[in-house]
Amino acid sequence: MAKPTGRTLAADATADRRPPPPPRGGRDRYLDLLRALALVRVVVYHLFGWGWLTILFPSMGVMFALAGSLMARSLNRPALSVIRGRLRRLLPPLWFFAAVLVPLMLYAGWNPARDPDLGGLTGLPKLLDYLVPVGAPPYPEHLGSDSGLLDPTWPDDAAGPLWYLRAYLWFVVASPVLLWAFRRAPWPTLLAPLALTAVVGTGWVTVPGETGEAITDFAVYGSCWILGFAHHEGALKQVPRYIAVSSSALLMAVGLWWASGHRGPDGWDLNDIPFAQATWSFGVVVILLQYSPSWTELPGRLRRWDGPITLANNRAVTIYLWHNALITAAVPLLDQAYNLPFMQSDTATSLLDKTYPFWTFAVVWPLIALAVLTFGWIEDLAAKRKPRLWPNGRERRRSRAL
Numbered sequence: 001m002a003k004p005t006g007r008t009l010a011a012d013a014t015a016d017r018r019p020p021p022p023p024r025g026g027r028d029r030y031l032d033l034l035r036a037l038a039l040v041r042v043v044v045y046h047l048f049g050w051g052w053l054t055i056l057f058p059s060m061g062v063m064f065a066l067a068g069s070l071m072a073r074s075l076n077r078p079a080l081s082v083i084r085g086r087l088r089r090l091l092p093p094l095w096f097f098a099a100v101l102v103p104l105m106l107y108a109g110w111n112p113a114r115d116p117d118l119g120g121l122t123g124l125p126k127l128l129d130y131l132v133p134v135g136a137p138p139y140p141e142h143l144g145s146d147s148g149l150l151d152p153t154w155p156d157d158a159a160g161p162l163w164y165l166r167a168y169l170w171f172v173v174a175s176p177v178l179l180w181a182f183r184r185a186p187w188p189t190l191l192a193p194l195a196l197t198a199v200v201g202t203g204w205v206t207v208p209g210e211t212g213e214a215i216t217d218f219a220v221y222g223s224c225w226i227l228g229f230a231h232h233e234g235a236l237k238q239v240p241r242y243i244a245v246s247s248s249a250l251l252m253a254v255g256l257w258w259a260s261g262h263r264g265p266d267g268w269d270l271n272d273i274p275f276a277q278a279t280w281s282f283g284v285v286v287i288l289l290q291y292s293p294s295w296t297e298l299p300g301r302l303r304r305w306d307g308p309i310t311l312a313n314n315r316a317v318t319i320y321l322w323h324n325a326l327i328t329a330a331v332p333l334l335d336q337a338y339n340l341p342f343m344q345s346d347t348a349t350s351l352l353d354k355t356y357p358f359w360t361f362a363v364v365w366p367l368i369a370l371a372v373l374t375f376g377w378i379e380d381l382a383a384k385r386k387p388r389l390w391p392n393g394r395e396r397r398r399s400r401a402l
Contacts, residue, residue: 027313029295031066033302034288036312038062043323046161047364048357051269054277055256058270060164061224061281065289067168068228071175079176086172090317091132092382094165096375097321098130098137105155110140117141133165135210149332158325167217171225182229190230193222194278201274202258220278224285231289244290248283255279310393315376319368322375326367330360 038059045053074082113121118138129137139159142152151157171178182189196219199205200212207215230236236244255276264272270280298306312319337343337352337359352359377387 027296029298029309030293031069032309032313033295033298034062035066035316036305036309038066039312039316039319039323042161042320043327043364043368044361046157046324047327047361049266051266051271054270055268055280058277058281058284061221061277061285062288063164064167064171064221065224065228065231065285068171068175068225069232070228071172071225072179072229072232075176075179083172083176087132087169089379089382090165090168093317093321093375093378094133094162095131096378101139101155101158101325102127102130105139105143108143110143110155112138115140129166133162133169135214136163136166150328151331154325154328157328161320161324163213163217164320166214167221170214170218171222175225178226179229182226183233186230186235190223190226193219193226194282196222197275197278201278216274220274221281223278223282227282227285227289231292236286236289236292239290241290244286248286248290251279252283255283307392307394311372311391314388314391315372315379317379318372318376322371323364323368326371327360327364330363330367334359334363 037057041053041057041059044050045059071082071086074085112118112124112127115123115138117140118124118126123138126135126138129135137159139155141156143155144150144152146152178189197216200207200216200219206212227236255270255278258279259268259270259273259276262273262276266272270277297303298309334356338349343349343352373389376391377389380387380391
């Protein structure tokens with residue numbers, strides 16, 4: 001019998017540390033719950049603009065961590081095929097979104113060849129980022145007028161969240177190297193993005209332009225992505241819980257301390273404070289994953305939310321792509337309420353003014369549901385699945401009941 005090598009023993013030890021995977025074809029419902037909460041929080045944040053939501057639940061850090069965990073799981077297969085598969089799932093929904101957004105911007109008067117922010121004719125190749133988001137897809141900051149149907153900032157509202165796709169793409173491409181490094185030097189690899197954030201996210205070193213934005217995003221959320229690796233590899237479970245939680249709390253306190261002295265235009269909104277965003281998100285994700293149960297089914301009262309959580313996970317890209325544009329579209333629809341006969345009194349108008357954001361919240365969810373029905377099936381085609389209009393798991397639950 002051949003004598004086991006040190007590398008073999010290390011691999012066996014790593015395998016022993018990994019949490020038990022869900023059954024073949026199944027999902028980890030705890031991670032599904034976190035992803036659904038993250039999506040809802042993103043919608044609520046973009047609707048109400050409450051900066052404190054970035055502290056209550058750092059959605060982007062959670063989403064990057066969950067994506068990192070799934071990426072580590074997939075990299076048991078050849079890396080190139082995994083990257084191709086991830087891009088195949090990401091790009092078609094983006095193309096359909098761009099096929100709607102870009103013509104609307106052109107029709108509204110945007111001329112990319114004359115856009116000084118784009119760089120004129122020399123900047124036209126940046127439009128290719130709508131095909132493959134190597135960079136953040138371009139858009140005009142303002143379009144139209146204050147008297148128009150939509151607010152002049154509607155292109156920024158619709159296309160602004162696309163930075164996430166750029167960051168996601170680069171994390172996917174870098175994952176084989178990052179996972180290789182993590183397995184050989186876990187702590188340096190995990191903490192390196194935080195160290196980079198301390199350099200580029202505090203103003204100590206400034207990298208201008210979109211290159212700087214991409215580097216900052218990679219630094220801010222890189223440790224969360226690699227925490228996903230640590231979760232999949234079982235490394236987090238090897239850290240005693242009291243050490244993980246206390247260290248995370250200390251790091252989060254450092255982030256809040258930094259934020260207190262570097263608040264942006266929206267106060268405690270961590271999206272404007274990269275170093276605080278990185279440290280706070282890292283700490284929260286460590287705690288969430290440290291306590292991570294392996295649920296094959298949602299427990300107790302959470303089970304009543306099984307359908308919406310399943311739908312959100314099956315249509316996560318569609319919801320993320322369209323939600324902010326639909327928030328913008330909800331405004332002129334809700335404005336029609338002012339023309340209703342019973343709204344002609346000052347009291348009724350004043351009441352609608354005061355409750356306007358909450359009515360917008362009520363209107364935007366049916367619009368998101370419409371987008372899921374209209375565009376969501378593209379995610380199925382991209383994943384080489386049979387197209388489904390409303391994949392909330394009802395068929396799966398019915399077959400299990402039988």
